[in-house]
Amino acid sequence: MLRTHTCGELRKQDADKQVTLCGWVDKYRDHAGIVFIDLRDRYGKTQIKFNLEDNSDIQQQARSLRHEDVVRVTGDVVLRPEDMVNPKLDSGDIELRVNELEVLNKSLTPPFLIDATEIPNEELRLKNRVVDLRRPELQESMMLRHQCTKIIRDYFHEKDFLDIETPILGPSTPEGARDYLVPSRIHEGCFYALPQSPQIFKQLLMCAGFDRYMQIARCFRDEDLRADRQPEFTQIDVEMTFVEQDDVLSVIDGLIAKMLKELKGIDHPMPLPRLTHAEAMERFGSDKPDMRFEMELTDLGEIASQCGFGVFSKTMESGGRVRALVAPGAAEKYTRKMIDGLTAFVGDYGARGLAFFRVKENGLDSPIAKFFTEEHQLAIIEKMQAQPGDIIFCVADKESVTSAALAALRNRLGKELELYDPKAFSCLWITEFPLLQFDEDANRWVAEHHPFCYPHLDDIELLESDPGKVRAQSYDLVVNGYEAASGSIRIHDPLIQQKIFDLLQVSAEEAEGRFGFLLEGLRYGAPPHGGVALGLDRWVMLLCGYDNIRDVIAFPKTQKASDLLSGAPSRVDEKQVKELHLQLDLEEE
């Protein structure tokens, strides 16, 4: 080793030792006669000093050191004078009195400073990711990510799970997200697809008797990006044999308890609370409600039907709904102009308007209050359990719009009104998702989760009579309003699997062609099985307290799915294209 110690480990008790450190020049303070440098590596910082009286040659050389130079220094650990101790530094009791200096690599002037209190814009950071990754925030998020996967691997190992790898080059499957395709050189006109998840392969591992499987698996989806979505991301993929839903959930409960305890010192109530999909939609308008605060939706349909406000009564007549939420103490904080902003905001979710009432001691204050009798006003206040100073926001529309708009409004108000501790964690399971959803455009049923979910046992008969009412044995883990895991009990019976494909209008022939290898697996003694996949990136993001997944990925992609560091994706040689039997149809420049 070129060093005897790291920059983070020297303490009082190391005084008088001769040591060698390597690291980056973090800060330098040149006083002519004495030069101080904070030397940095991933373990911490140690102040090193060059005294003119000790060695004028080395001291002279030290004066030319600049940010990010890489150096190796040897010297004596000395206690700092008592009044020169730096309490901000873990190693602040000591410093290194250098008597040998080797510049391992002189750095160009970095595009931005590592210790900057001002964070450079993200484009620049991504282009210069190597420098960016030296920033303490990213160093910490990478370390936390490692701790996280370490805990996960240990946990599943202790519970007899096997880590088995599945193919990256697989078949393209028709349902679901858009695939990233890889053309085959050997098979003309054929393509591999990168996995959207190892779903089918892990089911086959269950069929093969591996009983308990886990993998930290990279997944790829060629869809548009979001703050919490990257085209390639990492799942903690889990599958178990001879289990029911409760078994899967409690294994994950144990993992979450361990992660929150060991990484954040949090004792989350266990088992994690559960809510059916139907109840979540009714109470929060969302299948991923942020449970750090209350603010539930309330149905005002009864009053809306009777009132004199045409928008409300007509919505009810046409089979829509009028639902509302209470923004506690918002009456003073939200001006008319700000409420107009909220109206535009819910417009993004399809709501054509946002009715609001300021709650007073003896009634409601609103441009539309005149359409409501005193009796109705009091009934609304009673029903909403509103207090003077609150604002009641209502959306009247078809049910799906009231849900989407009010759920989004709830999240926004919760944040703006500071209704929760941003450092808190609140997890819950959402269960019993609908198995199918009717796609109006395609005029057919599509799988809500994926086509391998086992229907709820009580609903099997509905598959024929009323497919939209069939609940799946599926579940999502929601953390602070983010979908942090998702899974289901799978179909292990090829006949039921075929029935689902029929409903999805996937013909037997097509199913055989696309999923034949799964169906075949199910035919040779497939055991009941089920599993779940956790979004690792999102978990690390939440554990770090970030609202952006890129800060927990070493080399992330931009919203347009390019890597500003490597330049991917990029054009390739015509020769490579030809070898793959492809022809590019590009516009001439």
Added chain:
RNA sequence: GGCCCUGUAGCUUAAUUGGUUAGAGUCCCGGACUGUCGAUCCGGAGGUUGCGGGUUCGAGUCCCGUCGGGGUCGCCA
């Protein structure tokens, strides 16, 4: 595909809302300084205001287009 925000020295930003030579901090370069730790002090360099066009006597500022970055709706089994 839609909507919104954004782009000014290497970096973080200001520019009195269309008005003189685009200002500051930091970084960088030079000088001073033997106990700093956001070192301090003095001096210097550093700008095609992303790019292209338009309106105007005059554009960093307004308009159109375009490129990059971000947020979001659709999309994401």
